[in-house]
Amino acid sequence: MTKRAILLVDHGSRRAEANAVLEQVAALLRRRLPDDIVRVAHLALAPPTLVEGIEACVSDGAREIVVHPYFLAPGDHAAGGVPDLVAEAASRHPGVSMRVSPPLGVHPALLDVILARIGEA
Numbered sequence: 001m002t003k004r005a006i007l008l009v010d011h012g013s014r015r016a017e018a019n020a021v022l023e024q025v026a027a028l029l030r031r032r033l034p035d036d037i038v039r040v041a042h043l044a045l046a047p048p049t050l051v052e053g054i055e056a057c058v059s060d061g062a063r064e065i066v067v068h069p070y071f072l073a074p075g076d077h078a079a080g081g082v083p084d085l086v087a088e089a090a091s092r093h094p095g096v097s098m099r100v101s102p103p104l105g106v107h108p109a110l111l112d113v114i115l116a117r118i119g120e121a
Helices: 016-032 050-059 076-092 108-120
Strands: 004-010 037-042 064-069 097-100
Touching (some): 016 037, 050 064
Parallel strands (some): 064 097
16 A cells, blocks of 8 residues: 655745644644644745655655645645645655645535534534
């Protein structure tokens, strides 16, 4: 069985509490997918970087890495920055399969989240 890693990537922030949100999402994902490696990375302003996150996944034994851009829309980071960095890292690890998922985007499940947040207002 191929060991899979999921790397959640956001922009990163100078505010620790903002970066902690991605860690919280990762913790939920780890509970849902206990057989997978789940790590986080940031594009800027906070460690670990995306490249460091990929290296950590490889060090943990991942043979397949799915990088998920934790962004709402396919802007510059999700459409260009993340895929470019993943392609560069993949060239250094030819035995590891790497791919990038779409960002959160438009998904019916997000409507439930929006409605819940509206209800909390």
